[in-house]
Amino acid sequence: MESALFDVPNKILEDIYMTTTAHMLNIVLVTLRYPYGKSQTFMNGSLCSAASVLVAAGHKVEVIDLNLDDEDQLQDKFAATDFIGVSLVGAPFIPSSLEFIDRMKRLVPKTPILLGGQVIERLSEREFAAIYGERAVQVKNKTDLAKALGCSPSDLPEWSEAPMLPVWQTMGDKRLRQYLSTEFTLVISQGCVFQCVFCAARKAMKEQHVHISIFESDMHYLAAKAFEFGISELSCYTSSLDFFQNPFTVKQHLEILAKITRDTGIRFKVRCLSCVSSFLRAERAVPGLETILRNAGLYCIGFGVDGTEEIWKVQKKTHNAEDDVPMCLATCHKMGIRTEILIVMGYQEDNLATLSKLFLNTLRYVFTWPKGVDIRPYLNKEVVPGNEGWNRGNGRIAKLLANPSLFYNLDFAACASRLTHPRVGHRHMVNVFYLAIIAVFKLIGRCPNNPLFPQGGKGLGPTLAKLANRLMPFDR
Ligand code: B12
Numbered sequence: 001m002e003s004a005l006f007d008v009p010n011k012i013l014e015d016i017y018m019t020t021t022a023h024m025l026n027i028v029l030v031t032l033r034y035p036y037g038k039s040q041t042f043m044n045g046s047l048c049s050a051a052s053v054l055v056a057a058g059h060k061v062e063v064i065d066l067n068l069d070d071e072d073q074l075q076d077k078f079a080a081t082d083f084i085g086v087s088l089v090g091a092p093f094i095p096s097s098l099e100f101i102d103r104m105k106r107l108v109p110k111t112p113i114l115l116g117g118q119v120i121e122r123l124s125e126r127e128f129a130a131i132y133g134e135r136a137v138q139v140k141n142k143t144d145l146a147k148a149l150g151c152s153p154s155d156l157p158e159w160s161e162a163p164m165l166p167v168w169q170t171m172g173d174k175r176l177r178q179y180l181s182t183e184f185t186l187v188i189s190q191g192c193v194f195q196c197v198f199c200a201a202r203k204a205m206k207e208q209h210v211h212i213s214i215f216e217s218d219m220h221y222l223a224a225k226a227f228e229f230g231i232s233e234l235s236c237y238t239s240s241l242d243f244f245q246n247p248f249t250v251k252q253h254l255e256i257l258a259k260i261t262r263d264t265g266i267r268f269k270v271r272c273l274s275c276v277s278s279f280l281r282a283e284r285a286v287p288g289l290e291t292i293l294r295n296a297g298l299y300c301i302g303f304g305v306d307g308t309e310e311i312w313k314v315q316k317k318t319h320n321a322e323d324d325v326p327m328c329l330a331t332c333h334k335m336g337i338r339t340e341i342l343i344v345m346g347y348q349e350d351n352l353a354t355l356s357k358l359f360l361n362t363l364r365y366v367f368t369w370p371k372g373v374d375i376r377p378y379l380n381k382e383v384v385p386g387n388e389g390w391n392r393g394n395g396r397i398a399k400l401l402a403n404p405s406l407f408y409n410l411d412f413a414a415c416a417s418r419l420t421h422p423r424v425g426h427r428h429m430v431n432v433f434y435l436a437i438i439a440v441f442k443l444i445g446r447c448p449n450n451p452l453f454p455q456g457g458k459g460l461g462p463t464l465a466k467l468a469n470r471l472m473p474f475d476r
């Protein structure tokens with residue numbers, strides 16, 4: 001293989017890099033350990049993206065992963081750094097972030113700790129202070145980050161224009177090899193134009209994509225490293241919330257993956273999430289989509305079905321239509337693409353009729369396409385930082401702020417608890433359906449999901465839940 005194939009297009013990087021090296025700071029960015037008592041190897045897209053912004057602004061960044069690094073061996077690094085930054089993927093990481101801050105405050109009491117990630121961004125200042133006091137700094141956006149670092153927001157590039165390549169370089173080959181040997185986050189885009197009530201993601205905004213030339217040089221670098229490590233296939237989970245929302249933009253990214261595979265022989269194995277309506281629209285609009293997907297290595301699409309027609313109305317998911325689901329599954333089947341039906345269920349509006357209908361629908365999908373459809377159930381949490389339940393505010397928020405260990409119970413894989421589903425009969429019904437759907441589809445080998453149990457709080461129940469959760473395999 002020609003080594004020139006793998007030359008990093010430095011010009012692209014030079015154009016993007018900022019020139020603020022005069023104020024170079026040392027920053028250690030931390031991925032916390034998987035919250036349920038074991039270690040998960042999964043390159044964190046959010047943290048790498050935050051790191052890429054800081055590196056492009058001229059700072060020296062070191063990326064640490066408490067799933068893979070021994071914290072006791074890192075004390076010198078923490079002692080020598082100007083800032084410690086932590087990225088939280090979702091609410092279940094809040095309890096362990098508090099424990100991490102406690103440990104850091106004992107070790108390096110004066111070093112500022114910055115917290116970022118979507119769950120942190122969605123807390124109001126008052127809520128953040130109720131959980132963390134003054135022991136950590138909330139980073140919601142570029143302005144907060146610039147203020148913390150003592151620079152101007154214009155000194156920091158947009159995340160979509162900052163290359164990840166230098167971050168991967170600083171990780172070192174051993175770490176990168178570990179990450180590339182398992183599935184990792186492929187940051188392609190952020191944001192979704194829809195605004196489903198239950199959703200806590202970056203919604204009601206135009207989707208923003210990684211700059212195409214940055215994407216190309218980053219992917220080129222990863223392929224080069226994979227080749228060097230003897231890894232022939234890169235397994236990725238894209239960051240896009242609705243992959244086909246802007247089909248012509250994502251087509252460009254897919255064509256880059258296909259080109260890199262052609263040039264280097266390194267294959268990509270990509271899975272993504274999509275709305276049924278967006279996929280069908282893309283299939284009609286983009287000529288040759290099937291070939292584009294195949295050449296890019298896209299092998300699996302997870303469709304956010306999330307309930308039945310009755311539920312879509314109240315959850316403002318009206319871009320879903322019942323007939324679209326089987327149409328998507330049939331189209332993917334024809335294309336040779338695996339499908340997963342993501343069903344967030346257990347809304348306050350769910351009743352025996354809607355849950356039974358959902359169950360029957362899933363059975364119909366799996367038995368119509370017995371080889372190509374998996375069912376992935378999740379249990380809705382009405383109040384999660386960032387969704388409409390949270391923004392409306394209610395007594396449950398006060399309970400969470402007073403006892404942050406309850407944030408575990410907001411995990412979408414966790415069964416309903418008194419906190420999340422206060423009506424007793426409704427809670428039991430929802431849990432019965434959730435566990436039954438998992439059990440039935442697992443029995444026939446069509447459900448990769450596993451339930452977690454609400455481990456927040458004190459007492460026998462949470463202690464047993466904690467023990468059970470340790471045994472649960474990782475979510476996909
Ligand atoms: C890939 C992914 C995962 C992966 C890997 C995590 C990762 N970070 O790579 C896995 C599969 C492990 C995962 C797990 C979970 N995930 Co997830 N995941 C995503 C996904 C699809 C992409 C993340 C990403 O790369 N985004 C792209 C980057 C560019 O955006 P970003 O994350 O916002 O990061 C930017 C800023 O926030 C900031 N930033 C981030 N961290 C930091 C830190 C510092 C110090 C600073 C300064 C800045 C900063 O800088 C970045 C660039 O601007 C997102 C959806 C999405 N589009 O974001 C959901 C998402 C983040 N996940 C979510 C959730 C809830 C979870 C789970 C908790 C699910 C659950 N079971 O309940 C689990 C966690 C439990 C576990 N198993 O570990 C929610 C979070 C919602 C919320 N408001 O809390 C999201 C938004 C999905 C959704 N539709 O709701 N996830």
Ligand code: SF4
Binds near residue numbers: 199201241
């Ligand atoms: S659930 Fe999906 S479609 Fe709805 S707002 Fe969230 S990301 Fe967008």
